[in-house]
Amino acid sequence: MKRLNKLAVSEYFYSLQGEGRTMGIPAIFLRLTGCNLMCGGYGVEKDGRLRDGATWVCDTIEVWMKGTTFSFEDLVQTLNKELDFINRLNQGVHLVITGGEPLLQEKRIVAFLDYLETQHHCCPTIEVETNATFLPSAAFDQRVSYWNTSPKLQNSGMPRHQRIKAGVLTWFAKTPKTMFKFVIGSIQDWEEIQEDFLNEQLIPKSQIVLMPSADSIDSLLKMNRLVADICIENQVRMCTRMHIEIWDQLTGV
Numbered sequence: 001m002k003r004l005n006k007l008a009v010s011e012y013f014y015s016l017q018g019e020g021r022t023m024g025i026p027a028i029f030l031r032l033t034g035c036n037l038m039c040g041g042y043g044v045e046k047d048g049r050l051r052d053g054a055t056w057v058c059d060t061i062e063v064w065m066k067g068t069t070f071s072f073e074d075l076v077q078t079l080n081k082e083l084d085f086i087n088r089l090n091q092g093v094h095l096v097i098t099g100g101e102p103l104l105q106e107k108r109i110v111a112f113l114d115y116l117e118t119q120h121h122c123c124p125t126i127e128v129e130t131n132a133t134f135l136p137s138a139a140f141d142q143r144v145s146y147w148n149t150s151p152k153l154q155n156s157g158m159p160r161h162q163r164i165k166a167g168v169l170t171w172f173a174k175t176p177k178t179m180f181k182f183v184i185g186s187i188q189d190w191e192e193i194q195e196d197f198l199n200e201q202l203i204p205k206s207q208i209v210l211m212p213s214a215d216s217i218d219s220l221l222k223m224n225r226l227v228a229d230i231c232i233e234n235q236v237r238m239c240t241r242m243h244i245e246i247w248d249q250l251t252g253v
């Protein structure tokens with residue numbers, strides 16, 4: 001059990017949730033180390049060159065590939081000092097556990113949430129951002145209020161068998177706590193979602209949210225229109241990217 005008293009963390013910050021159903025809610029982000037995918041294609045982490053049909057690269061690789069392993073005690077102490085962690089969570093600020101792929105450290109996260117409750121009387125509203133390739137345990141699911149999943153398409157450069165796990169997707173689809181967010185760069189992306197996810201009955205349309213692929217205000221304004229048109233035509237929910245609208249290309253906010 002002692003091994004479980006640690007979390008590998010890449011970064012943490014206090015901001016607003018910038019996308020999805022809880023967009024605009026004040027949240028503390030805890031980015032955990034490591035991911036089972038490498039969006040952009042394996043090797044992109046070495047030279048930045050896109051591979052295997054990828055059209056975009058994960059924008060947090062540099063962050064999640066490095067990290068520090070904290071004991072729970074040290075982590076809370078550090079977060080309290082820098083972010084007023086426990087006070088903020090107790091006032092309703094959400095805790096967004098992201099990555100990388102946080103489910104790689106699932107057991108440790110559950111132990112950390114138990115620790116927050118027993119040692120600090122803190123039971124925050126939890127959001128988890130996951131690529132939906134790992135099945136969460138019942139103990140974790142019980143703690144989570146929002147599963148913000150982001151299944152990957154061909155444009156990630158990842159092989160299909162690594163990014164689409166039918167059993168995992170249908171599990172997530174059964175809970176109303178789940179949204180499936182897809183980043184859209186072209187009409188072909190929507191056609192692929194229909195073919196690989198909807199026609200295969202892996203996920204329902206009512207739980208999908210489409211978000212424009214963009215890394216600046218200029219590209220966002222252009223892509224917003226395309227995604228809005230797809231959503232109106234197909235009765236699908238849309239969300240934009242609040243952080244880019246407010247801060248453009250500034251990172252760490």
Ligand code: SF4
Pocket residue numbers: 035036037038039058059060061064099100101131
């Ligand atoms: S799954 Fe997410 S964190 Fe992992 S490489 Fe892809 S975009 Fe990055």
